[in-house]
Amino acid sequence: MRLGGEAIRRAFLDMRSRYGPQSWWPAETRLEVLVGAVLTQGTRWRNVELAISRLRAADVMSLDGLMALPLDCLAELIRPSGYFNVKARRLANLCKFIQQRNGEAGLEALDTPALRRALLSVNGIGPETADDILLYAFERPVFVVDNYTRRLFRRLGWIVGDEPYDDLRGAVELAVGGDTALFNELHALVVFHGKHVCRPNPRCQGCCLASRCPGRGDGRNSLSSGRT
């Protein structure tokens, strides 16, 4: 694993100049960040939006609203996001967790490692979902590792790809420091690049930021030109 702060910052600046500010997370309220983080597990964001619209339309997009809902009703509402029975259970687990911890204010009091451990103790909240919540709902300086991140980093020759989640997260956090705003933009840009640039490009063989990818854009690519 070769993750230097310099290379990561260069990738960040490159993507930001190409794609512009992302202003993540795509949600209207804080609770929607939590809900979206669970619903997007193994699922395209498009489908999550459909599910979230249905929750809004049913007027249950609130802690009390969600908790008042029988599990099978909740599952039916979130059906478009897939895995709806599993995710209904997971959402209920998360709501119960928040209430038991005296709401978001009670959770704010925990430091980041403690809050991560607490989130991970909820059945259905794994490392990526926990870090989505830590970064985008609680604004903690955390680097989120997802499949887009692994693909991009692998194509750039930084990692093999099968490194443990926390190894990657820790290495990036160590390399670029504890800037919440940077982690926020960085993850958003990685996802944007993955789904809007790499995936739809028929000439892209994994990542159009990598110098050897035939699908990469114009010649002004600081990622590829920088490492000759």
Next chain:
DNA sequence: ACCCAGGGTCATA
């Protein structure tokens, strides 16, 4: 008709 997406859990060896 096939493929896969912004994961996570559980059973098995």
Next chain:
DNA sequence: TATGACCATGGG
């Protein structure tokens, strides 16, 4: 600890 089955929809 490591691998595989499983969960399920909608869009390309």
